[in-house]
Amino acid sequence: MILLKESFNNIVRNSGIQIPAGTSAFHALQAECQKGPNECKQLLSTVGAYSAGTVKVDADGKATFPAVAAGTYYVYGAVQYNKQPLLFDLRIDLRPGTNSVTLGERNATPVN
Numbered sequence: 001m002i003l004l005k006e007s008f009n010n011i012v013r014n015s016g017i018q019i020p021a022g023t024s025a026f027h028a029l030q031a032e033c034q035k036g037p038n039e040c041k042q043l044l045s046t047v048g049a050y051s052a053g054t055v056k057v058d059a060d061g062k063a064t065f066p067a068v069a070a071g072t073y074y075v076y077g078a079v080q081y082n083k084q085p086l087l088f089d090l091r092i093d094l095r096p097g098t099n100s101v102t103l104g105e106r107n108a109t110p111v112n
């Protein structure tokens with residue numbers, strides 16, 4: 001999981017990649033990477049520019065955040081749970097001090 005300064009959907013859109021109606025930015029990323037390594041590398045580099053750090057997630061789905069300035073961020077990543085993919089592009093408002101959130105099916109983004 002990574003902590004982003006902007007939602008993954010917005011990052012992909014702002015990079016100029018079209019997200020077809022009814023699909024996710026995750027699928028747009030996959031399609032871009034299928035075009036070739038240069039296209040994939042370019043998009044991943046763009047995403048990296050928005051990174052505020054990595055998010056550690058324990059076995060219970062509790063995510064803890066790196067020391068960053070208070071503000072609005074997005075937890076982005078994909079995991080397998082009960083043999084189903086769960087995708088997160090979750091907005092979170094971090095306050096000064098320790099912050100955490102539990103990631104699970106209820107706050108996952110549908111993978112379509």
